[in-house]
Structure formats: C-alpha cells, structure tokens
Amino acid sequence: MIRNILQAIFCAFIVLVFQPAVAQTTYCNPMDIDYKYNFEQLNEKISYRSGADPVIINHKVSGKGSDYYMFVTIQGGYWHSKDMINWKYLTANRWPFEDMCAPAAVSVRDTLFLFQSTFESRPILYSVAPEKGIWEFYNRWTPRLPKDIGPWDPAIYHDPDTDRWFMYWGSSNVYPIFGAELDHSKKLAFKDQYKAMFWLNQYEHGWERFGPNHSDPFKPFTEGAWMTKHNGKYYLQYGAPGTEYNVYANGTYVGDDPLGPFTYTPYNPVSYKPGGFATGAGHGNTFQDNYGNYWNTGTSWIGYNWGMERRIVRYAAGFDKDGQMFANTRFGDFPHKMTTQKWKGKGDELFTGWMLLSYKKPVTASSVMDTMSAAKITDENPRTFWVAKQNKPGETLTIDLQKEQEIKAVQVNYSDYKSDIFDNKPEVVYTQFKILTSNDGKKWDVVSDLTQEPKRDRPCAYIELAKPVKARYVRYEHIYVASPNLAISEFRVFGNGFGKAPETPANFSVIRQKDTRNADLKWEKVPRVIGYNVLWGIAPDKLYQTYQFWNDEPNAFELRALNVGVPYYFGIEAFNENGVSKMSEVVGVK
Known part of the structure; x- marks a missing residue:
C-alpha cells in the first residue's frame, strides 16, 4: 500500500516537473528574439545587440502550408516561425560575402529569394528549403549601378497578376526612392533604365522633417522601400525621416502601375509611434498572415551605445474600405493577442487590455553600480538603465506596485553597458532569470523560471504568466547574462488593477x-x-x-x-x- 502511494506521488511529481510550458498566446514589442551582437562598430570597440530593417515573409509551399521567415540587418542568419510568437534562429550553408544589411526577400511559387543592400555587384540567392538553411545562387552578379545609387535598402517585388518583377531601393537624404523592372528571363537582371519614384518633401509633409519630434532642420533621409498591391493599386512604401529618432515612420505613395506615376497619400505617415517605450516604427515591410490579416514591421530606436542601436517591432495593419493604408500603434508596446482568425476593423481587438502596472513605481535593488539607480527600470526609457555592482547570480530588482494588482505578464529589457562581446556563440550568449511575486515582500512564489527552458538570448524577454497572479511585489532574480555587466533598462509589469478606469480628459x-x-x-x-x-x-x-x-x-x-x-x-x-x-x-x- 505504502509502495503504491509512493509510486503515485513520484509519478505526479514527474508530471508536474516535466510538463511542457503553457503555450504563449500573446506578444509584446519590442519583439522577443535573440538579437545578435552587432559588428558595424567592431573597429570602435563598441559591443551591443541590435536589430533593424526587418522583412517578414509568409512563405507558402505547395502541399506544405505556410511558414514565416524574418530577415534583419547584420544578424549572420535569419529567423523561422510557424506562429509569429516563437522564432528560431537559423544559419545558412551559403551566405553573402559579408553580412546582410537591410535585406530584400520575396516568396514566389515555392521559392524564397534573398538579396542584400549593396553598392557593388552582388548575387541574388534562392531557397526551396529555407527551414533547413539551404540556399543557392540564383544569379552570380547583379549589375553595379552608378556610384552612391546602390541598390541600397532594396525590395524585390513580384506582381502575381502580371508575372512581372521589380526592384525598389534608396537610402539617402540626397537621392530619391528608385525603381526598375527586372527581367526574369535573364536571372532578374535590370530590364530597363532605373528611374526616380519620388523624393521627400519636408516643406509640405511635417512628419518627414528630421530630428526628435521633427525639430531638426537637417535634411531628412528616405529609405526602406517596400511594395504592396491591394485591390489593383500599388502602395510603394518608404521610411523617413531618420532611424535614430522617436519619429521614424513608414509612409506610402499609391499608383496604378508598379513604376508609377505615384501620388502622395494625404493620410501619411502609415505607421508612426513617437511616444511610449518602443518609439519608432520605420523601415520595415508589409505582409499578410495565414488568415489574410496585414502586418507592418518596423525599427524601434534604442540609441545608447550607438545611434543605430535598434530593435524590431510589428503592428496590425491593413486597408480600410476606401483603400487607406494604416498600422495600429495604439498601446503598441503593451501585450497583444496573436490572432488565430481574420480580425475586424483596424485590429483593436488584439490589444489584451493588460495595462502597465510598473510605471514610476518604487524599486529596490540588491546592489547598484555608481549612479545607475534601480529607479531607471520603471521610467519607460530604453536609454536609461540600472547596473548591478557585479554580474552574478542572485542579484535582484524588486518593484513595489504599492497595492495588490493582477499580474499577467512581464518584460525584461537588457542594456549592453560596456559590453565586450564580439561573437554570438549560443553556448555563451544567453539570458536566464526568475520572476517571483509576493503579497507581503517576505514570502515569495516563483512564477517564471528561465532555467527550466532551453538556453537562448532574450534581450527583450517577454514572459506571459501561465495564469494571472494577485500580488503587490514583483521581483527579478538574476541567473546569467553574457555581458560583463548586468544592466537592465526596463522591467515592465503588465496586468490589471481592481479599481475604475479613468475619466475622459476635459477641454481637449x-x-x-x-x-x-x-x-x-x-x-x-x-x-x-x-x-x-x-x-x-x-x-x-x-x-x-x-x-x-x-x-x-x-x-x-x-x-x-x-x-x-x-x-x-x-x-x-x-x-x-x-x-x-x-x-x-x-x-x-x-
């Protein structure tokens, strides 16, 4: 009898310990992926994780369904996902002669094509097995364009209705966005002379002005071309006015032909997020998921170690009944549901309603280096951060929510303070921590433990709790980060309080x-x-x-x-x- 009871207890323990993690159904910007250390500033000895200029492709293969592939500037590889929540990093058997900057990708008839930004002659790659990292040369050399023309920040577009191919590109505050038709019979060589599609006009388009909140008279930059066809119209998108500011955005021109003429849309910008934690939404792409919903990706600004230090964001997007293109950035860096069906309107129903509980709440830390105070982890500013005296297990950050709240998710954003990492070895570069909650600050319950998951780097780790927890205190307990310093820019707590929603502001x-x-x-x-x-x-x-x-x-x-x-x-x-x-x-x- 006793033996049977012990066996039952042991079996229950095994089930409890080894049961799979609860499937995550929500996401939060910036995207929770293993951003790679950036080697652009290798000679300057600046080490930091970054990701920018995203392209997400819904790659459909006959008889095999659809998967998502994401290509990002200077990452040494790319990401693969089946649900847009869980992303697996892949390396390739064949990669360009130097790492890709602002890559172009397009899926056509079971084949995924890939091309890099360049001012020289470079090949276009293709794959019929991108999930395995297998790539081949589609052509060996694209013709070199005149000096400074590129194609830098390219986009390759295939029109499924006409079977014509095009390329768009441009990254400059001097040159316009360019476009040209490609000859598929000649391995996507330029078919005709390239031509200008449009220039920026900051004198009539306020959002195209440079600087924070468009306050700098410096001539703005346009870049990040992308083409989307909707209801017979061609939407040629572009990023402006500069990636290193909160107002980085995507706009669009519309035409009846892939090479124009194009007309500026009065509702620009299309995707714009100048306020909040993850500011900036420019230079990305527009794609459809497996349910027919549109998404718009973009680049969010960090800019502490270097002006081009960035992260990736994505927003629900679409076209209204009048053909107006939009991206929904309302509460854009709060948790959202990952859709499993066609949504209505502009996707407001994806917002979980989980509010930010941690803003400017009191924080205590186990230790503090110099003036890098713990208060900086709740100020919603990615350019300020706390640094522990030592990067060692057991360092803690504790947020006092000041009253009991219902906690549903957290996001931990790391900062690369005086980092010295110049490789991305997965056995070395990873993050681990525990999240604990308490009602009295004395008795603590572990609600998330990354040591129980496969090791991976999560600079913007988003944790959806298995079930809501009522608590007043939330604690981060450190286990491991590869950097010599433990630095956290933001420890964000999401959920709901038990009071009333606020009144509507008066006298607006x-x-x-x-x-x-x-x-x-x-x-x-x-x-x-x-x-x-x-x-x-x-x-x-x-x-x-x-x-x-x-x-x-x-x-x-x-x-x-x-x-x-x-x-x-x-x-x-x-x-x-x-x-x-x-x-x-x-x-x-x-």
Missing part, C-alpha cells in the same frame, strides 16, 4: 499653427492617470495615428507631423492600471 483643444504642418494640443489632466493617447486622422472615423504621453509630462504639446492642405480630426483618451477611458469628442481643424 487643437489649434493649427500658421505653419500648418504644426498644431498645438492641450487638455486637462485627469486624477489617478498613468498617461494619455492622442488619436488623429483625416476623418472622424479614421483616427489611425497615436501619440502616447505620460501624465507626469506637460499637458500641452506641439505636434509637428501634419501634411499641408489636409484637414485633421483629433481625440484623446486616458489610461491607468485599471483600463482606458472613453475617447473625447472629436475635434476637427483645417
């Missing part, structure tokens, strides 16, 4: 300036609020743009992202730990 006003690229916004602050979303667009039912503000920031702001000659409509909402207010009445300005 918008006054357009004489320079109509600008408008002055103002509102009354609301008690017990974390922040606000200002929403705007070119019609009352097209408020596709979002600018997020924190409540401890001024309640007046100069928005400098408008297009000359375009009427706009604005609304505002407030949010706290408990939820989101109703949106204000819509205000129109000419």
Whole structure:
C-alpha cells in the first residue's frame, strides 16, 4: 500500500516537473528574439545587440502550408516561425560575402529569394528549403549601378497578376526612392533604365522633417522601400525621416502601375509611434498572415551605445474600405493577442487590455553600480538603465506596485553597458532569470523560471504568466547574462488593477499653427492617470495615428507631423492600471 502511494506521488511529481510550458498566446514589442551582437562598430570597440530593417515573409509551399521567415540587418542568419510568437534562429550553408544589411526577400511559387543592400555587384540567392538553411545562387552578379545609387535598402517585388518583377531601393537624404523592372528571363537582371519614384518633401509633409519630434532642420533621409498591391493599386512604401529618432515612420505613395506615376497619400505617415517605450516604427515591410490579416514591421530606436542601436517591432495593419493604408500603434508596446482568425476593423481587438502596472513605481535593488539607480527600470526609457555592482547570480530588482494588482505578464529589457562581446556563440550568449511575486515582500512564489527552458538570448524577454497572479511585489532574480555587466533598462509589469478606469480628459483643444504642418494640443489632466493617447486622422472615423504621453509630462504639446492642405480630426483618451477611458469628442481643424 505504502509502495503504491509512493509510486503515485513520484509519478505526479514527474508530471508536474516535466510538463511542457503553457503555450504563449500573446506578444509584446519590442519583439522577443535573440538579437545578435552587432559588428558595424567592431573597429570602435563598441559591443551591443541590435536589430533593424526587418522583412517578414509568409512563405507558402505547395502541399506544405505556410511558414514565416524574418530577415534583419547584420544578424549572420535569419529567423523561422510557424506562429509569429516563437522564432528560431537559423544559419545558412551559403551566405553573402559579408553580412546582410537591410535585406530584400520575396516568396514566389515555392521559392524564397534573398538579396542584400549593396553598392557593388552582388548575387541574388534562392531557397526551396529555407527551414533547413539551404540556399543557392540564383544569379552570380547583379549589375553595379552608378556610384552612391546602390541598390541600397532594396525590395524585390513580384506582381502575381502580371508575372512581372521589380526592384525598389534608396537610402539617402540626397537621392530619391528608385525603381526598375527586372527581367526574369535573364536571372532578374535590370530590364530597363532605373528611374526616380519620388523624393521627400519636408516643406509640405511635417512628419518627414528630421530630428526628435521633427525639430531638426537637417535634411531628412528616405529609405526602406517596400511594395504592396491591394485591390489593383500599388502602395510603394518608404521610411523617413531618420532611424535614430522617436519619429521614424513608414509612409506610402499609391499608383496604378508598379513604376508609377505615384501620388502622395494625404493620410501619411502609415505607421508612426513617437511616444511610449518602443518609439519608432520605420523601415520595415508589409505582409499578410495565414488568415489574410496585414502586418507592418518596423525599427524601434534604442540609441545608447550607438545611434543605430535598434530593435524590431510589428503592428496590425491593413486597408480600410476606401483603400487607406494604416498600422495600429495604439498601446503598441503593451501585450497583444496573436490572432488565430481574420480580425475586424483596424485590429483593436488584439490589444489584451493588460495595462502597465510598473510605471514610476518604487524599486529596490540588491546592489547598484555608481549612479545607475534601480529607479531607471520603471521610467519607460530604453536609454536609461540600472547596473548591478557585479554580474552574478542572485542579484535582484524588486518593484513595489504599492497595492495588490493582477499580474499577467512581464518584460525584461537588457542594456549592453560596456559590453565586450564580439561573437554570438549560443553556448555563451544567453539570458536566464526568475520572476517571483509576493503579497507581503517576505514570502515569495516563483512564477517564471528561465532555467527550466532551453538556453537562448532574450534581450527583450517577454514572459506571459501561465495564469494571472494577485500580488503587490514583483521581483527579478538574476541567473546569467553574457555581458560583463548586468544592466537592465526596463522591467515592465503588465496586468490589471481592481479599481475604475479613468475619466475622459476635459477641454481637449487643437489649434493649427500658421505653419500648418504644426498644431498645438492641450487638455486637462485627469486624477489617478498613468498617461494619455492622442488619436488623429483625416476623418472622424479614421483616427489611425497615436501619440502616447505620460501624465507626469506637460499637458500641452506641439505636434509637428501634419501634411499641408489636409484637414485633421483629433481625440484623446486616458489610461491607468485599471483600463482606458472613453475617447473625447472629436475635434476637427483645417
């Protein structure tokens, strides 16, 4: 009898310990992938993880279904996923002669094509087994274009209705976005002379102005071309005005032919996220998932170690009934559901409603190096960070949420402070930690333990808890990070409080300036609020743009992202730990 009881207990223990992790159903920007250490600054001895200029391809193979492949600047390989949540890093049997910058990729008839940014002659690769890392040369050399022309930041487009091939490219504050037709019968050589598609015009397009919040008179940059065909129209997309600022965005021109002429769309930018934690949304691509939903990818700015230190983001996107292209960045760096069906409208139903619980909450650390205080891990700024005195197991960060909340997810964002890593060996470069919760700060429960998972590097680790936990305190307990210093820029806690959502901000006003690229916004602050979303667009039912503000920031702001000659409509909402207010009445300005 006793033996049977012991056997039953042992079996139950085995099931408990070795049961598979609960499948994650949500995601959070920046993307949780194993970003690689960047060798652009090898000669300057600057070491940091980075990822930029993403291209995600839904690669469909006859009889085998669809998988997703993601190509990112200077990563030594690429990522493969079946669900867009779990991404596996792959290396290839054949890779260009130097690592790829701003790669182009396209899926055509069971074949995946890949090309790199270049100012020289370089080959186009292809694969019929990209999940195995097997690539071959499609051609050996593309013709070299004139000096400084490229093709840098290329995009290869295949029109399925006409079987014509095209290339678009450009990365400059001097040259335009270029385009040319490719000759498939000659291994995608240039068929005709390339020509200009369009230039930036910061004098009429406020969002194309350079600098933080479009405040710098320096001539802006355009780059990151991408083509999407929708309902017979060709949407030629581009990034502007510069990757090293919070206002990096994607815009689009529209034409009836792949080589134009193209018309500027008055609702630009298409994808724009200047506020919040993960700022910047430019230079990515647009693709459809297996349910027919559109997504827009982009590059988010870190910029501590180097101006080009970045991460990857993606947002629900699409086209409305009038053909207007949009990307939904509202609460864009809060947890979202990964869809398993066709969504409605602009994808607002993907937002989980899990609010940020950690903003400016008190933090205690087991140790602090110099002035790198623990308070910096809750300020929602990726360029400030805490550093422990030593990078050793057992170092902790403890956030006091100040009252019991229902915790549903956390995100740990590491910073590369004085890093000395110049390789990406997976047996060395990985992250491990535990997340614990408590109601009294004395008795702690482990709610996540990365030592129980396969080792991998997670600079922007997003952990969805197996089930919600009611607690006041949340603790990060360190196990391992490859860098010589343990540095964390943000420890973000998501879930819901047990109080009421805030009231709608009152007296919201918008006054357009004489320079109509600008408008002055103002509102009354609301008690017990974390922040606000200002929403705007070119019609009352097209408020596709979002600018997020924190409540401890001024309640007046100069928005400098408008297009000359375009009427706009604005609304505002407030949010706290408990939820989101109703949106204000819509205000129109000419």
